[in-house]
Amino acid sequence: MNPDRRHGMSLRSRLGLLMAILSVGCSGPEFVPDITLPQARPIIDATAEFHDLYPAPALLSGKESFGLDSPKAKHVEPSDLTDRVEAELMAALNDAGVFTRITRFDPEPDLILTGRINSLQERLRPQIWSKLPYLGTVAQVLDVKSHISSGEADLTLFVLKPNGELIGKYTGRSTFKETFNPTKDVPPGARLNHALSEAVEQIQKKLVEDAHLRTVAASLSQSRKD
Numbered sequence: 001m002n003p004d005r006r007h008g009m010s011l012r013s014r015l016g017l018l019m020a021i022l023s024v025g026c027s028g029p030e031f032v033p034d035i036t037l038p039q040a041r042p043i044i045d046a047t048a049e050f051h052d053l054y055p056a057p058a059l060l061s062g063k064e065s066f067g068l069d070s071p072k073a074k075h076v077e078p079s080d081l082t083d084r085v086e087a088e089l090m091a092a093l094n095d096a097g098v099f100t101r102i103t104r105f106d107p108e109p110d111l112i113l114t115g116r117i118n119s120l121q122e123r124l125r126p127q128i129w130s131k132l133p134y135l136g137t138v139a140q141v142l143d144v145k146s147h148i149s150s151g152e153a154d155l156t157l158f159v160l161k162p163n164g165e166l167i168g169k170y171t172g173r174s175t176f177k178e179t180f181n182p183t184k185d186v187p188p189g190a191r192l193n194h195a196l197s198e199a200v201e202q203i204q205k206k207l208v209e210d211a212h213l214r215t216v217a218a219s220l221s222q223s224r225k226d
Contacts, residue, residue: 051114114157114158121151148178167216170207174195
């Protein structure tokens with residue numbers, strides 16, 4: 001297991017977060033996907049080839065928020081954010097050991113993985129009253145929460161045979177709504193990453209507990225070896 005993953009963040013995500021922090025002064029915070037998963041047991045004995053992750057049409061068109069939605073957040077194009085989530089999802093599943101091997105390409109894969117981002121957004125705002133004269137100061141004295149964050153992570157992973165036949169569809173979803181006072185310990189996007197990890201962990205659990213998937217994977221793997 002990658003040692004950086006044990007501490008809750010992949011090396012790639014650490015570098016991405018560093019770049020986001022360096023850009024805060026001129027463009028505001030940027031959402032950097034980071035997925036943390038427990039080790040999967042038992043491993044599904046199969047080589048899985050990971051194909052594209054697709055955003056829902058409403059995310060791609062901008063009809064629904066995608067990523068971090070806050071007054072100072074840096075805008076990330078839907079296609080770029082999808083690529084980042086895809087890379088993080090593949091790395092997280094691979095590091096967790098869900099399958100024997102996950103790769104972008106294999107000449108004879110046992111399984112094909114693809115997926116869809118149904119929803120992935122965090123809306124972070126100061127409460128309306130916090131902008132009124134004196135009320136912000138009074139709120140600080142009384143320790144009233146000045147900001148509110150709400151959002152959702154909803155993903156679906158499809159597992160197929162190499163011929164394109166669907167074996168199973170696995171969905172994970174996590175929502176949140178919280179009032180808080182901003183701190184450096186919980187930066188913008190942290191709550192969304194927590195929800196994203198929860199949603200993917202639900203998918204992971206469904207994968208490893210699917211007896212039908214294990215049977216099909218074992219059969220396909222054996223056929224390839226023969």
